Amino acid sequence: MSDFYEILGVEKGASKDEIKSAFRKKARTLHPDVNKAPDAEAKFKELGKAYETLMDDNKRATYDRYGEDGLKNAGFNTGGPFDGGFGDLNDIFNSFFGGFGGFGFGGGRQDPNAPQVGDDLRADVEITFEEAVFGVNKEVKFDHLELCPECGGTGAEKGSKPITCPTCGGSGQVQTVARTPLGAFTQISPCPDCHGTGQKISNPCKVCKGYGKIEKEKKIEIKIPAGVDNHSKIRVSGEGDAGSNGGRAGDLYVVLHVKPSDYYTRDGADVYTKLEISPAQAALGDEIVVKTLDGEQKVQIHAGIQNGNTIKIRNAGVPILSRPSQRGDHIIVVTVKIPTKLSEQERNLYKQLYELKSEKKESLMDKVKGVFQ
Numbered sequence: 055m056s057d058f059y060e061i062l063g064v065e066k067g068a069s070k071d072e073i074k075s076a077f078r079k080k081a082r083t084l085h086p087d088v089n090k091a092p093d094a095e096a097k098f099k100e101l102g103k104a105y106e107t108l109m110d111d112n113k114r115a116t117y118d119r120y121g122e123d124g125l126k127n128a129g130f131n132t133g134g135p136f137d138g139g140f141g142d143l144n145d146i147f148n149s150f151f152g153g154f155g156g157f158g159f160g161g162g163r164q165d166p167n168a169p170q171v172g173d174d175l176r177a178d179v180e181i182t183f184e185e186a187v188f189g190v191n192k193e194v195k196f197d198h199l200e201l202c203p204e205c206g207g208t209g210a211e212k213g214s215k216p217i218t219c220p221t222c223g224g225s226g227q228v229q230t231v232a233r234t235p236l237g238a239f240t241q242i243s244p245c246p247d248c249h250g251t252g253q254k255i256s257n258p259c260k261v262c263k264g265y266g267k268i269e270k271e272k273k274i275e276i277k278i279p280a281g282v283d284n285h286s287k288i289r290v291s292g293e294g295d296a297g298s299n300g301g302r303a304g305d306l307y308v309v310l311h312v313k314p315s316d317y318y319t320r321d322g323a324d325v326y327t328k329l330e331i332s333p334a335q336a337a338l339g340d341e342i343v344v345k346t347l348d349g350e351q352k353v354q355i356h357a358g359i360q361n362g363n364t365i366k367i368r369n370a371g372v373p374i375l376s377r378p379s380q381r382g383d384h385i386i387v388v389t390v391k392i393p394t395k396l397s398e399q400e401r402n403l404y405k406q407l408y409e410l411k412s413e414k415k416e417s418l419m420d421k422v423k424g425v426f427q
């Protein structure tokens with residue numbers, strides 16, 4: 055019995071995005087058109103099954119609790135669409151990759167020799183709250199496909215050239231005749247031998263195994279502008295996968311994940327912080343120092359401030375991404391903290407306050423009594 059998580063190389067709690075990206079990475083090295091190992095197709099199908107199961111919430115929940123047998127017992131077709139044969143799996147593969155450049159399968163593609171733009175890629179980068187506010191330069195590491203430096207992308211061993219496909223004679227198409235009660239129909243489909251390219255590589259390049267591209271780790275430094283927020287995307291043009299047949303490379307999208315701050319919460323360009331003050335500070339007013347994005351700053355608490363009131367420091371929030379010279383505000387939310395433990399001295403002072411109030415009441419009562427006596 056195989057473990058779907060292991061097949062995909064993800065953790066048990068992996069998100070759909072993580073599963074997608076793991077599938078993507080493995081699928082393109084295991085596709086039987088790329089990988090000529092005898093067990094590649096079987097492995098590719100297994101990968102497809104694992105992907106299909108884990109992307110479906112119901113199937114995944116069943117699988118997590120009862121395993122693969124549980125899926126069968128629950129009436130799920132465990133082969134998914136993959137029992138139907140390799141063509142079905144190719145459909146998934148193609149829908150996933152949006153037409154894998156250079157491969158002629160899937161049927162819908164016009165000219166397999168036409169230039170194909172490379173796939174876009176995604177990289178995730180974590181930054182701190184302050185880095186999001188003020189911007190930062192970050193190194194991003196990712197894997198992308200580059201044209202094979204050995205064969206320059208042809209896939210043919212140095213000094214050799216692709217040969218004309220013997221099956222289709224270089225046209226890239228084959229004709230089949232289907233006889234039906236309504237007559238014979240001629241169907242033209244991409245040549246299964248060369249996948250519609252009309253060419254075959256008899257001597258595959260040793261570096262890329264005939265694929266023409268190799269996966270390479272790359273590091274680049276990107277400039278993250280001030281004011282970005284969680285899940286902001288930065289497009290790095292041309293750093294996606296290499297194209298095919300002279301097509302340009304795809305783009306890299308860097309998705310930012312901003313670590314929450316213990317102190318600030320953010321709402322657009324405004325930041326909020328909490329401030330606890332004593333009843334005495336609230337009643338008398340005070341001047342205190344608070345931490346802001348620009349460092350420490352003196353803030354006036356006016357006498358009589360109430361629990362839940364706010365103090366606004368203008369232009370001390372986050373720079374606005376599209377207008378970096380403008381900033382949001384820093385809003386301080388005040389909580390008046392009632393003491394739960396009192397020192398002897400404090401207790402006496404509170405008592406005095408209390409008695410002061412009672413005396414006032416009593417003297418008022420005396421006056422009222424006087425009127426009615």
Ligand SMILES: [Zn+2]
Pocket residue numbers: 202203204205206207208209210259260261262263264265266267
């Ligand atoms: Zn090569």
Ligand SMILES: [Zn+2]
Pocket residue numbers: 219220221222223224226227245246247248249250251252253
């Ligand atoms: Zn052919």
